[in-house]
Amino acid sequence: xxxxxxxxxxxxxxxxxxxxxxxxxxxxxxxxxxxxxxxxxxxxxxxxxxxxxxxxxxxxxxxxxxxxxxxxxxxxxxxxxxxxxxxxxxxxxxxxxxxxxxxxxxxxxxxxxxxxxxxxxxxxxxxxxxxxxxxxxxxxxxxxxxxxxxxxxxxxxxxxxxxxxxxxxxxxxxxxxxxxxxxxxxxxxxxxxxxxxxxxxxxxxxxxxxxx
Amino acid sequence: xxxxxxxxxxxxxxxxxxxxxxxxxxxxxxxxxxxxxxxxxxxxxxxxxxxxxxxxxxxxxxxxxxxxxxxxxxxxxxxxxxxxxxxxxxxxxxxxxxxxxxxxxxxxxxxxxxxxxxxxxxxxxxxxxxxxxxxxxxxxxxxxxxxxxxxxxxxxxxxxxxxxxxxxxxxxxxxxxxxxxxxxxxxxxxxxxxxxxxxxxxxxxxxxxxxxxxxxxxxxxxxxxxxxxxxxxxxxxxxxxxxxxxxxxxxxxxxxxxxxxxxxxxxxxxxxxxxxxxxxxxxxxxxxxxxxxxxxxxxxxxxxxxxxxxxxxxxxxxxxxxxxxxxxxxxxxxxxx
Numbered sequence: 001x002x003x004x005x006x007x008x009x010x011x012x013x014x015x016x017x018x019x020x021x022x023x024x025x026x027x028x029x030x031x032x033x034x035x036x037x038x039x040x041x042x043x044x045x046x047x048x049x050x051x052x053x054x055x056x057x058x059x060x061x062x063x064x065x066x067x068x069x070x071x072x073x074x075x076x077x078x079x080x081x082x083x084x085x086x087x088x089x090x091x092x093x094x095x096x097x098x099x100x101x102x103x104x105x106x107x108x109x110x111x112x113x114x115x116x117x118x119x120x121x122x123x124x125x126x127x128x129x130x131x132x133x134x135x136x137x138x139x140x141x142x143x144x145x146x147x148x149x150x151x152x153x154x155x156x157x158x159x160x161x162x163x164x165x166x167x168x169x170x171x172x173x174x175x176x177x178x179x180x181x182x183x184x185x186x187x188x189x190x191x192x193x194x195x196x197x198x199x200x201x202x203x204x205x206x207x208x209x210x211x212x
Numbered sequence: 213x214x215x216x217x218x219x220x221x222x223x224x225x226x227x228x229x230x231x232x233x234x235x236x237x238x239x240x241x242x243x244x245x246x247x248x249x250x251x252x253x254x255x256x257x258x259x260x261x262x263x264x265x266x267x268x269x270x271x272x273x274x275x276x277x278x279x280x281x282x283x284x285x286x287x288x289x290x291x292x293x294x295x296x297x298x299x300x301x302x303x304x305x306x307x308x309x310x311x312x313x314x315x316x317x318x319x320x321x322x323x324x325x326x327x328x329x330x331x332x333x334x335x336x337x338x339x340x341x342x343x344x345x346x347x348x349x350x351x352x353x354x355x356x357x358x359x360x361x362x363x364x365x366x367x368x369x370x371x372x373x374x375x376x377x378x379x380x381x382x383x384x385x386x387x388x389x390x391x392x393x394x395x396x397x398x399x400x401x402x403x404x405x406x407x408x409x410x411x412x413x414x415x416x417x418x419x420x421x422x423x424x425x426x427x428x429x430x431x432x433x434x435x436x437x438x439x440x441x442x443x444x445x446x447x448x449x450x451x452x453x454x455x456x457x458x459x460x461x462x463x464x465x466x467x468x469x470x471x472x473x474x475x476x477x478x479x480x481x482x483x484x485x486x487x488x489x490x491x492x493x494x495x496x497x498x499x500x501x502x503x504x505x506x507x508x509x510x511x512x513x514x515x516x517x518x519x520x521x522x523x524x525x526x527x528x529x530x531x532x533x534x535x536x537x538x539x540x541x542x543x544x545x546x547x548x549x
Contacts, residue, residue: 003462011236026235028489030462035235038500038529048522114463116489119238119347123463160348177238179337179349185237 001125004113007032008070008190009063014054016064027189029114029123070112070190075157077106077148077195078203079170086136086167090150093133101169102197104128105148110155110193115185120159120177122187127153139165146171146207148195157187173198173207213279213370215328215363218312221273223440225343226332226351226363227325228264234338235488241468242342242350245441245484245507246323248536249287252396253327255543256284256304258376263331264341266357268324270510272315273357275326279309281365282329282373286396288321288508297387302398304329306377306390309370321401322510329373330366345441346485379547394546397539399532400504406432406514409502412522414471415464416493419457427451428479428495429519436478437511441485444506446515450477453493463491469498469506481506499525501532 004027011027014034021040026033034051036043044050079102081087087098094101110124132153140163143149147158149166156166159177172195176186187193198206217224227250230243244250244267254263266273272290277283285292285301292299292315294307299315301324307313318324334341334352343351352361366372377383382393417425427449436445451473466472470482472492481498482490483506498506499520509515520528 024233024235026465026488028463028465031464033235033465033467035467038526039533043526046523047526114489115236115238116463117238117487121238179239179347184234184239184338189236 001111001113003030004111004125005066006063008111009066010055010058011189012064012069013058013061017054017058019054027114028116070188070192072192072194073187074194074196075172075174075186076198076202076206077170077172078198078200079105080200080203082200083171083203084169085140086149087169090131090133090167090169094130096130101131104131105150105155105169106195106197112187112189112191112193113154115187115189118159118162119179120185120187122157122191124155124157124193125153127155129153133167135165136167139163140168143168144171146173146176148172171203173203173210175210213277213281213330213365213367215332215365216276216278217273217357217359217361217363218276219274219314220357220359220361221268221315222271223269224273224357225267225345226264226334227267227342228262228340230342230484231338231340238488239338239347240344240484240486240488242344242484243340244325244342246287246325246400246504248400248504248532249323249325251536251540252302252399252543253284253286253325255540256286256302256396257282257327257329258304258372258379258547259327259329259331263327264334264351265328265332266326268315268326270318270322272317272324274312274314277307277309277311277313279370280373281307281311281369282376283307283313284327285315286325286327287400288318288324289401290318290324291316295388297389299389300386300391300395302395303392304377304380306373308388318510321508323507328365328369329376330369333364333366344485376547381546392546396543399535399539400508402505402508402513406516407505407509408518409506409515410499410520410525410528411471411496411517412499412520412525414494414496416453416461417495419453419493420473420495421452421454424449424451424453424495429517432514432516433479434514435509435511439511441483443483443486444481444509446479446481451479451495452477461491461493463489464494466490466494467497469500469503470494471496471498483507499528501525501528
């Protein structure tokens with residue numbers, strides 16, 4: 001979490017400088033990628049030294065505070081057992097009641113550490129210690145889109161129906177990734193996320209509205 | 213004007229230069245594996261660089277052109293026939309209405325690009341017509357072409373074909389096909405094996421044991437059969453990190469041409485449709501100048517890596533860029549531009 005906080009703040013600082021030779025600034029869990037355009041006329045000759053100097057300059061000027069990086073998002077989640085195939089198993093492994101798991105999951109504030117692996121797939125740091133369990137030994141062949149899952153001190157929200165080995169404890173009715181939307185991804189790196197528990201009825205209503 | 217797919221070939225997808233600026237949302241640029249052949253294919257029919265074309269992999273499709281069209285096939289050398297004639301590569305060819313173009317096996321290289329004057333007319337998704345197979349979007353419904361698909365081509369493609377063909381110098385007919393007596397230079401086709409690819413030491417290079425570090429640059433690698441648009445699996449030596457360096461790696465950034473080493477020890481070179489991040493150690497980074505050439509290395513072919521520092525990689529890229537620019541200028545002149 002601490003390493004990633006620096007990654008996000010450094011990413012914001014580099015983006016703010018909008019250098020013409022740096023075409024993409026991509027945070028990952030434990031590192032930051034600066035993709036440069038080798039064809040850009042502005043590309044400094046001593047490229048590595050220039051990147052080093054840029055990092056130093058950003059750090060010296062002071063990185064933006066964490067609360068100024070990313071947006072605050074509230075994401076509705078239904079923790080109904082019918083949408084949470086692994087809730088019983090998680091209850092057994094954590095010795096917590098299903099309602100308590102949902103309460104703890106929704107009580108935390110998360111940070112989007114990285115969006116990757118698959119378009120729109122956000123890795124959220126900040127999971128309640130009591131909910132931190134290893135991945136399931138047997139991955140599910142397909143986890144429905146919107147599934148909210150936990151493992152290894154993190155939570156994810158599956159953008160598509162894809163195979164997964166994280167424990168599914170709920171589902172959001174929101175469309176997490178839609179390439180035809182102006183903002184394709186619900187999550188962006190550095191966002192602060194809270195989950196809001198909703199009823200099954202609200203889940204169905206919101207899901208129907210989102211599909212339109 | 214439309215293009216009907218009579219036989220799809222092994223893996224035929226719509227591609228352009230890909231989507232930029234979305235990697236932080238997990239969306240990879242993607243686009244044509246051999247971006248140089250894509251540029252040449254477009255220039256050969258007088259298109260701008262951003263037009264969508266077909267990327268053809270190893271075994272080509274059979275296509276029916278409903279109206280007259282000016283097309284070019286560039287990149288890998290493919291056996292191809294149209295109207296009972298051998299279809300010539302690397303040059304503009306005027307196809308009469310109703311032509312069946314049959315593209316068979318690649319005889320050299322792995323990927324060919326078929327351009328049509330006016331371009332393939334699909335709606336861009338996130339700024340590009342490139343097909344992203346893993347994400348299921350872009351191109352034609354986010355998937356490879358299938359039999360009986362119909363691809364829309366620019367509405368004025370037939371008129372453009374006739375007009376542009378008339379501009380060309382040194383025209384020559386081949387039966388009912390109209391073509392020319394010149395061709396584009398092959399800039400990315402592999403020379404003799406093992407094919408030399410330049411690479412820089414990667415972020416985790418020094419964490420590999422001495423034997424693995426030597427083997428990476430000294431040994432010959434074979435492109436495994438399950439290589440694809442996401443990555444090339446390289447068969448040969450098994451690479452391992454030194455025992456004291458086997459700490460867990462947090463998922464880190466990747467780039468086009470990053471070489472990762474999964475736990476089984478066989479390196480994977482990440483290609484156009486790679487994931488934007490990865491949790492395996494990164495032993496090397498292939499010079500971007502050589503990525504289009506790597507895209508033309510077919511499964512089964514052998515290659516080796518030549519070590520180079522970043523500044524050399526940038527110089528190689530400038531060199532390739534100026535050769536591509538010269539070729540594109542030459543093709544523009546053929547159209548009187």
